[in-house]
Amino acid sequence: MARILITSALPYINGIKHLGNLVGSQLPSDAYARYMRARGHEVMFICATDEHGTPAELAAGKAGVPVAEYCADMWQVQKDLAEGFRLSFDFFGRSSSKRNRELTQHLAGKLADAGLIEEVSEKQVYSRADARYLPDRYIEGTCPNCGSENARGDQCENCTKQLNPTDLINPRSAISGSTELEVRETKHLYLRQSAMRERLDKWIDSQKGWPLLTTSIAKKWLHDGDGLRDRGITRDLDWGVPVKRGSEEWPGMEGKVFYVWFDAPIEYIAATAEWADANGQDDASWQRWWREDKGALDVHYVQFMGKDNVPFHTLSFPATLMGSGEPWKLVDFIKSYNWLTYEGGKFSTSAGRGIFMDQALDILPSDYWRWWLLSNAPESSDSNFTWESFQGGVNKDLADVLGNFVSRVTKFCRSKFGEQVPEGGEYGAAEAKVTAEIAKRLTIYQDNMQAIELRKAAADLRAIWVMGNEYLQTAAPWSIYKQSPEDAAAIVRFALNLIRLYGVLSAPFIPDAAKAILTAVNAEGAGWPDDLDLALSALPPGHAFTTPDVLFAKLSDERREELEAQFAGE
């Protein structure tokens, strides 16, 4: 039994996430967490909302509520949606928590002690109308290069040229449209990542088997141009972790906060402390996951994220932890995902394009989404959501292959033997053959789950479901019954045990259906089939069951067309 720490990238607070966000971190991390728990490992699975930064302030302003209130509300919304998708976090925290504030300030202090923080004076654009400093991207104007009038301060979207805000002609605030902008001198703290480049480089090199996507992005940042650059870790904002050096004031930094990207990953740790607090546990209970001097040496730590998050998780956050000089647990494996596209285009929060988590749950139960998203996860490249593919996938895999198998077995049994596992006959060569085939495929399934190749694992799981139908077709208990009810009984008994097995194996992907299956066969506590022969005779003759309702109703063509039209976008 191992101890496995799992974190999912923190969803940003400013609204409900779409399915692309979901499949990029939370969903795969949940499947992995569920699998590892099922295998008997001790798991700590952490997520939280990422609440700081300009977009949160603006979203709150738009909603007409104070930002703290806005975040509290949205945290609840996101937490409820996470539960709706059956994301089994041990704790769902908030980056605005007291724990994170203190830990962020603490780590900044340690980094300063280690000489890894530098004060830099720089010029920032201030908008008087908005009464705030504007991030580059919130300044718009005319592109000096191509003349587009909607260029942003960081880049012109029309000609893709990189810009500085001061390059723009007729700059204006993207928030208010105000042209009352001025350049002000302001001081900020920089994390001296450049000083840790070699250490980070060696650390990355020492990692075995990381996805290509992960290491190639990290290497690019480490070696591009002059190499890893220092990074500003403070901002002139109201909403965030106030800049302090440990518990002390930081002279010159009054009124400033840490940059969200500095405090957000720290929340992985802080949220584990929040978990301890919420459960009345002491500090040692969370430190044993995070401090190598306090028991975390044997922890295996896996992070899940979209590819946009990779630089922060491979470089900035490790630099923060390493640089602190304290023995914090560093990540052991980073699983990164590509994008999910929607009908060939981008999911877009701002344009409202695609399917959002709340809408998805209004349409169909979470298992449908979980199955399609995980079995089509963008693991090796971007993948594309289409309603046609979704309909085909869930109807075929869930309704026909799995759902119908459960249905045909339980209904046949009920009509011939009643709602209990029938007695009589014995397993023979056919059952031994199927058991051997399943054992073989189960090993592959387990290997793929272990390696977090979820798309492949889903295919393995499906193949194991198919074996049930193949078996039934060959064994044909409906024919055998006419000559020998005893022999038919053995077949049905074996098939009912297959159903129980499927309930156990399917739980990481479709937890609700898995539970419904196990409840139907009256085997809620069923554990992982470490011994397959044993597992396939776990339900003894006479064991009562109930014939379940249709596990997965099909998505009709009419309904699919309706949904396609509904989500066609504006």
Add this chain to the structure above:
RNA sequence: GGGCCUGUAGCUCAGUUGGUUAGAGCAGAGCGCUCAUAACGCUUUUGUCGUAGGUUCGAGUCCUACCGGGCCUACCA
């Protein structure tokens, strides 16, 4: 501009360190079964593995060039 990834059956993808007749699911065709959500099972068609060269006894797998698709490029998170 620079860097990275990618192009394999109609569709979505798998193809270990280069090694005999290139695989899966879906879709299509045929047959079978009738327990079941008209579900299931079996059989089966289709590929110049983006293009052109090169290395090799041998390349989907390595190299080069070109063509197509995508991503990143550090102040959105």
